[in-house]
Amino acid sequence: MTRPDATHAKGAGLKPIPALLRLALAALFLLPLLFMVLAAFRPAGSPLTSSLWTGLPTVENFRKLFSILPIGRYTLNSLLVAAVAVPLTVLTASWAGFAMARLPRPTQRRWVLLSLLVLMIPGVALWSSRFILYSRLGIGGTLWTLIVPAFMGTSPFFVLIFYRAFRRIPTAIYDSARLEGAGVLATWGRVALPMARPTAVAVAALAFILYWGDYISPLLYLGDAARYTLPVGLQLLAQLGRSNYPLLLAGALWSTLLPLLLVVGGVLAVAAVERAHARKFGSITGQSERDN
Amino acid sequence: MKPLALLLLPLLLFACRSESSTVSFTVSGDAAEYAAYETLVAAFEAAHPEIDVTLTHIPSAGDYSAKLVTDFAAGTPPDVSLLNYRRVPAFAAAGQMEPLGPYLDKSELIAREDFYPITIDAFTWQGDILCIPQNVSSLVVYYNRDLFAAAGVAEPADDWTWDDFVTTAVTLTRDSDGDGTIDQYGAGIEPSLYRLAPFVWQNGGRLVDDPANPTQLGLTRLPSLQALEWFVALQTVHHVVPDRTAEAAIDSETRFIQGTTAMFFDSRRGTPTFREAADFDWDIAPLPRGQEAAGILHSDAYCLSAAAKDKDAAWSLIEFANSPEGQTIIAGTGRTVPSLRAVAESDAFLDPAARPSRSQVFLDSVDHLQIVPLISTWEDIESTASEEIERAFYGDITAEEAAILARDRTEEYFALGARP
Amino acid sequence: MNDGYERRLKRLLLPYGMGIGLLFVVPAILSFALAFFRYDALSPPRFVGTLNFPLARTDSLFSLSVFNSLALVILPAPLRVFGAFLAARLARGGRLRHLLRAAVFLPAAMPASAFALAWLWILNPLYGPLNRLLMALSLSAPGWLSDAQWARPAIALALLWLVGEGFLVCLAALYDVPRDLEDAAAADGAGAGAILRYVLLPLLAPVLLLLMARDAVLLLQESFTLAWLLSGGGPYYATYTLPQFIYEAAFGRLDFGVASAALWALYVVTGLLLILVYLVARQWQVGLSEEEFLL
Structure with a gap:
């Protein structure tokens, strides 16, 4: 447990420079989104030479977006992939993380090291052989090719995050669960996972972002156009006209909406948890924030 | 006996239903082109209810080429693909194309003489007509x-x-x-x-x-x-x-x-x-x-992959797409200069109501094409x-x-x- | 802990373990081995010994792609990790920290293709916001993606916005640093810079090193994705990276042997990184210690 941040927060009022720095840095990181919004709501025909903001925002570009491409279909496909892959990821990654945290120390070390090593395998090394593998498995070209990694927790990164959270739960709690006769699954489901709920939410959010935005996998493994996901749809849009920025950025903004909501929601949730903790204990524990 | 027959009945029904064959068909191009191929496939399926076509559309030409190569690599090439004549030799040299000359000779819908000769030349490889040209753009x-x-x-x-x-x-x-x-x-x-x-x-x-x-x-x-x-x-x-x-x-x-x-x-x-x-x-x-x-010449053609399972069904699609009816559908989008003289010289292509009004330019230049x-x-x-x-x-x-x-x-x- | 319990625990590890085997180890070995074969994926592979290696090495595009990849890893990786660390330090507490956290993480949360489209506009040489700003400041406005000299810096610049993962890890690591240490240092009169330099950096060095190694691996692919979407490897191969060489050799020329031989270069780079990770892990007992596992 770390010491409170409250003193720090109090001090911030007296020290405006860090706050200003935060504001400036935040603004810098928000620039891509800002320009996306500015361009997406421009009137479709307005020349690029005119000023960045033309005054009259329109949703014309979005209407055009849906009329020239089956963006609705692509969005549904992306949602479908995420709807299957995200819960699956949380399930298998938390299983693995839980098992790793509860296994004897030497086994634990081996798995952590293995996970770290796998994290270091560059994705490009696996493209062609995974492609061959998927077609041998008979799922080549289907949305399953995008979902398959979820069966193993998607990424060792997620497993390690869970491992870390489960390691922090005092052993006494596990032991008492065992004494009450809870099996492995029951301990995982009724004791460990509820205590690591913020971690699970964080992993779910990260997994969603990963599956929602994946560009390479659909490019390599998808066949039928009816199965295209949103990132491929955006690429298709760029093929139609690389210089039609208002339309392109309307598409980009559309595909960014859900991640945007997720990030804002996640940060608001952390803020709420921090406030609740501060009221309750007069302090902020590190746990809740770290997991976000 | 009776229960057994009852058991067999659904099986028989299933067998009958599974007689319909599937043809996979891959094209590349923008959304307007894709819409045209959807229309074409719908018309084909109406005329051939026993054949089910799965249409795949690859956004960019570069991705399309890579996609075809990987599909062939994985042993799952599309049965029918639309290929520019500059790309066909790569597939032909690897023996991945089913020559279509024999099919064309047997066809009752289309004949070699119906096409502009240069389009046939562009798709001829080692004496065989490999693909059936769609256009003479x-x-x-x-x-x-x-x-x-x-x-x-x-x-x-x-x-x-x-x-x-x-x-x-x-x-x-x-x-x-x-x-x-x-x-x-x-x-x-x-x-x-x-x-x-x-x-x-x-x-x-x-x-x-x-x-x-x-x-x-x-x-x-x-x-x-x-x-x-x-x-x-x-x-x-x-x-x-x-x-x-x-x-x-x-x-x-x-x-x-x-x-x-x-x-x-x-x-x-x-x-x-x-x-x-x-x-x-x-x-x-x-x-x-x-x-x-x-x-x-900027000509594309429908090609049949050598690995296609149901070649006759795939040929029906190619034949239909290159019949006057099929070429008229695609020409309706304005995208193609039909390779069938009859369609090219009809209003389907030379539509006086649609731009460009000088579409005849394409047909006049056919003689100097290389x-x-x-x-x-x-x-x-x-x-x-x-x-x-x-x-x-x-x-x-x-x-x-x-x-x-x-x-x-x-x-x-x-x-x-x-x-x- | 009895055996039954442990066996049931290991059952929970099964999907993960099998997945690692099937989706990582087997494909890696497969592509590793293909380097010794002439394979076009159509006819059966033919053993050719080490022929593919000189074939890849003598391809001038290969060395160029290795150079570009290294350039797009070596320069941005430390900047990204250090930037993520500083941002995390700033976002740990204080007013507006939530805004900063959301802002820093957002670009990484965008789909890569959406992010690329935003930068395509930002970097537009005549009408993009960046060059408008430069021209307003009477600075020379480069052609960015259309200029062979500026295309790589342009992509490296965009990569600096994609630090979400490193930011989270740094934020988590910073929370594990006991505040007493900082408070004590502050009480001794150390400024923010000194605390950073003498307290936080030494404490977090192993995490930052691991992060750097991980970032190098990430960058190999991220820089390709971005270059592919923004400039297609151009102009005139200025942003042509090793993954693109491999992609084009395998999927473009059906030369899986040469592609796999080129992959070996990737393995050498990765292998060096792995050794580094292992040494760091041993040295600091990260992930192996009884205490804390930081990554």
Whole structure:
């Protein structure tokens, strides 16, 4: 447990420079989104030479977006992939993380090291052989090719995050669960996972972002156009006209909406948890924030 | 016995239902093209309820090529694919194409004589007709009639020349507000070997040393090099086309659509786009002539993969797509110049109500069309040479340096390539 | 802990373990081995010994792609990790920290293709916001993606916005640093810079090193994705990276042998990184210690 941040927060009022720095840095990181919004709501025909903001925002570009491409279909496909892959990821990654945290120390070390090593395998090394593998498995070209990694927790990164959270739960709690006769699954489901709920939410959010935005996998493994996901749809849009920025950025903004909501929601949730903790204990524990 | 029969009944029903066969069909192109193929497939399935077509659409041509290669690699190629004649030799050399000549000979719907002969030649490999050509498109000049009228410039004649073109383009290139930046370009053309080729032929030059048995690029030889120099000068000397920065900021096709480029070189591919997006009066003209008239074939064809399971069903689709009915559907989008004479000369193509009004230009130029050499490595040759042509076009190197670099860098591909 | 319990625990590890085997180890070995074969995926592979290696090495595009990849890893990786660390330090507490956290993480949360489209506009040489700003400041406005000299810096610049993962890890690591240490240092009169330099950096060095190694691996692919979407490897191969060489050799020229031989270069780079990770892990007992596992 770390010491409170409250003193720090109090001090911030007296020290405006860090706050200003935060504001400036935040603004810098928000620039891509800002320009996306500015361009997406421009009137479709307005020349690029005119000023960045033309005054009259329109949703014309979005209407055009849906009329020239089956963006609705692509969005549904992306949602479908995420709807299957995200819960699956949380399930298998938390299983693995839980098992790793509860296994004897030497086994634990081996798995952590293995996970770290796998994290270091560059994705490009696996493209062609995974492609061959998927077609041998008979799922080549289907949305399953995008979902398959979820069966193993998607990424060792997620497993390690869970491992870390489960390691922090005092052993006494596990032991008492065992004494009450809870099996492995029951301990995982009724004791460990509820205590690591913020971690699970964080992993779910990260997994969603990963599956929602994946560009390479659909490019390599998808066949039928009816199965295209949103990132491929955006690429298709760029093929139609690389210089039609208002339309392109309307598409980009559309595909960014859900991640945007997720990030804002996640940060608001952390803020709420921090406030609740501060009221309750007069302090902020590190746990809740770290997991976000 | 009775229970057994009851058990068998659903099985029998299932067996009957599974008699319908499936054909996979892959195309590339923009959304408008995709819509046209959906219409085509729907019409086919209505006529052949027993065949189920799964249509796959790949956004970009580059991805399409890679996708086909990987699909063949994984042993799951599409049964029917639409391929440009420059790409077919690569697949043919690997034995991945089912020759369609025998099917065509047996067909009651279409015959070899119905097609423009050059399209058949373009898809003939080692004496076999490999694919059935869908169109006989070629490179033309799209022009903005409003800009011509505003500048008081005469519209391109059917026999206009290189000099006419440059003069027109210079007149139409304008810096209207006098700030030193060009606001309106006379022309737009992609700096590639594919675009350059017809000008080389018009100047009496050759793309390769020996078209029958190519062993190296021929751009270094004089008539070819002169054509390349003229082509490059459009940017480096006359500045009638956007420079690299301007092209990167807004590409020429978009400039044409926005009405800030007067002439744009494209094949029939541009027609559906301009019909939909351009809100000015436009038309097409033939390529300006050099020493002689020459054009370049841009033909695509339906090909049947050798690994297709149900070849007869796949052939039915190809046959239907190339029947007058099928070609009429696709021609309705404005995307193709039908390869069937009958359809090309009908209102399905020469629709007087639709732009361009000079569609006849495509048919008139069929006689001077030439094809690029058929060699399995052509795609690599073309993309490598185009890189050097592009550098010369934007003034990084001279035309001669580009010709030499293009020749040397493609030598290996000529050595590796299989020929018909 | 009895055996039954442990066996049931290991059952929970099964999907993960099998997945690692099937989706990582087997494909890696497969592509590793293919380097010794002539394989076009159509006809059966033919053993050719080490022929593919000189074939890949003598391809001038190969060395160029390795150079570009290294350039797009070596320069941005430390900047990204250090930037993520500083951002995390700033976002740990204080007013507006939530805004900063959301802002820093957002670009990484965008789909890569959406992010690329935003940068395509930002970097537009004539009308993009960046060059408008430069011109307003009377600075010279480069052609960015259309200029061979500026295309790599342009992509490296965009990569600096994609630090979400490193930011989270740094934020988590910073929370594990006991505040007493900082408070004590502050009480001794150390400024923010000194605390950073003498307290936080030494404490977090192993995490930052691991992060750097991980970032190098990530960058190999991220820089390719971005270059592919923004400039297609151009202009004139200025942003042509090793993954693109491999992609084009395998999927473009059907030359899986040469592609796999080129992959070996990737393995060498990765292998060096792995050794580094292992040494760091041993040295600091990260992930192996009884105490804390930081990554």
